[in-house]
Amino acid sequence: MDAMRYRLSSVNFNGTVVIGEGEKDKAPMLFNGEVVGDGTGPNLDIAVDPIDGTRLTALGMNNALSVIAVADGGSMFDPSAVFYMEKLVTGPEAADFVDLRLPVKQNLHLVAKAKGKKINELTVCVLDRPRHAKLIEEIRACGARTRIILDGDVAGAIAACREGTGVDVMLGTGGTPKVLLLPALLKPPGALSRAAWHPPMTPSVRRRSPLGTTLTGSSPLMIWSPAITVSSPQPVLPTASCCAVYGTARTL
Numbered sequence: 001m002d003a004m005r006y007r008l009s010s011v012n013f014n015g016t017v018v019i020g021e022g023e024k025d026k027a028p029m030l031f032n033g034e035v036v037g038d039g040t041g042p043n044l045d046i047a048v049d050p051i052d053g054t055r056l057t058a059l060g061m062n063n064a065l066s067v068i069a070v071a072d073g074g075s076m077f078d079p080s081a082v083f084y085m086e087k088l089v090t091g092p093e094a095a096d097f098v099d100l101r102l103p104v105k106q107n108l109h110l111v112a113k114a115k116g117k118k119i120n121e122l123t124v125c126v127l128d129r130p131r132h133a134k135l136i137e138e139i140r141a142c143g144a145r146t147r148i149i150l151d152g153d154v155a156g157a158i159a160a161c162r163e164g165t166g167v168d169v170m171l172g173t174g175g176t177p178k179v180l181l182l183p184a185l186l187k188p189p190g191a192l193s194r195a196a197w198h199p200p201m202t203p204s205v206r207r208r209s210p211l212g213t214t215l216t217g218s219s220p221l222m223i224w225s226p227a228i229t230v231s232s233p234q235p236v237l238p239t240a241s242c243c244a245v246y247g248t249a250r251t252l
């Protein structure tokens with residue numbers, strides 16, 4: 001985080017961290033609303049996750065990622081009032097068929113059909129958390145395999161969208177900032193990241209972010225695409241730069 005912040009402070013721009021480490025992790029830097037850059041140049045919005053998979057990095061394990069996305073100032077959606085989101089991520093073949101509001105079994109059938117596989121040939125990536133015990137049971141009861149990951153659902157989501165990773169879908173609840181960085185990272189185009197506030201909010205619930213954005217239960221069920229995360233026509237970095245970190249954090 002120090003390294004990313006140091007680098008950002010040397011770049012000619014006037015940036016605001018819209019999607020940052022967030023209050024969930026009580027991170028001291030690169031928090032939502034923090035001003036970064038050297039104060040000259042264009043106004044830009046920044047989304048950062050200096051390390052998604054802090055524990056993985058500390059343990060010398062794979063799949064921690066360092067992620068940054070940049071867009072025109074004022075164009076990035078601010079989700080930071082809600083810490084967790086329920087996520088469904090899959091590749092382009094199945095993206096148009098699934099729906100987060102459907103039961104797990106139905107979504108897995110839809111993915112299997114779209115990919116021309118049997119359901120017992122699917123692998124579903126899920127974070128290893130007690131809250132996912134029922135989800136994991138449901139997936140296994142359908143006959144699908146699970147790939148349980150200790151941390152790092154950004155890497156899990158990317159795997160779910162890519163050919164040849166052995167992962168077909170990612171399901172479960174994880175950090176909000178991570179899901180919002182995904183549209184910038186997902187390749188190929190058409191891959192799908194959907195997320196809903198967790199726990200679900202009723203219309204009367206209102207949560208206010210450090211940047212002053214108010215989210216309510218009637219805020220849309222998120223069907224993320226770059227256009228939703230970033231409202232400007234052309235993000236400055238249409239795909240976020242992203243470097244895999246194997247064991248040790250590297251700076252961007």
Ligand SMILES: O=P(O)(O)OC[C@H]1O[C@](O)(COP(=O)(O)O)[C@@H](O)[C@@H]1O
Pocket residue numbers: 025051052053054055127129150151152153154173174175176178
């Ligand atoms: O650990 P929690 O609170 O269940 O949060 C889940 C989140 O934690 C992570 O596994 C790791 O995130 P950090 O490295 O920022 O701690 C994310 O990939 C995931 O979205």
